[in-house]
Amino acid sequence: MRSFQQRLADFNTRAIRVVAISVDAPEVTRQHCQKLGFTYTFLSDPNAEVIRRYDLLHQGGGPKGADIARPAEFLIDSTGTIRWINLTDSVTVRARPEQVLKAYDDLKPAAPTGA
């Protein structure tokens, strides 16, 4: 999460909106974002409805057996189409900002420009 904040300018220049989603309550996330200086959007899915819809539920994966989201990243283009996916097989290995930026830059020529 920190690494995406550090590279946020690179996402802004490409007009890519960075959005994080977890089961944490808005209040918890807001305080955490203030503390760590995160300025992008964090969404709260306490009942894991959207997390389930994306089949990313990690049952009992949280503290005390709580249901949480497994780490995953989706790059969605301006038409709402998924253009890049990263489903890690290890909690410690997450997508890095450079990976996503490169994926976007590699895709760009193929993306519909809406002419």
Place this chain on the structure above:
Amino acid sequence: MKRRWNFSVWAGFLLVVLGLVSYVTFFVRFPITRDFPWANLLLFFAGAVLLGKGLIRSFRQPELYRGKILGSILAAVSLAGIGFFAYGLFYLVRQLPSSAAAPRLGQKAPDFTLPDQNGKPVTLAELLASPSAGTAGARANGVLLIFYRGYW
């Protein structure tokens, strides 16, 4: 004759302890040391070498060096700690659901409405309609959804 303090047993043990605590407290912050815990494995290796050296001299020259009993205990504790670390970092972290039914490339991302950190409901369509938080007007070229484990 007073036997010498077996420095290398203690130094080895301290390196192993450092290897155990430094992943969560420090190395996890940097992708290069988080993705694969090579820094911690190096600490374990250095610790094991020192511990082994100390143990060998305490058994070969018991009249010169202390640490036969304590050294053995520290070695056993270190081994258990390293085993626990390996179990956590090479097995537990990989116990993720397969997410076989997750949306695929080329599909439309399922829409949603969720509250943001200020409690304001946000839809995916709205996210696509503004390129950065607090910026209206131009459409975004894309949205990066990062699902994370939470419990901060």
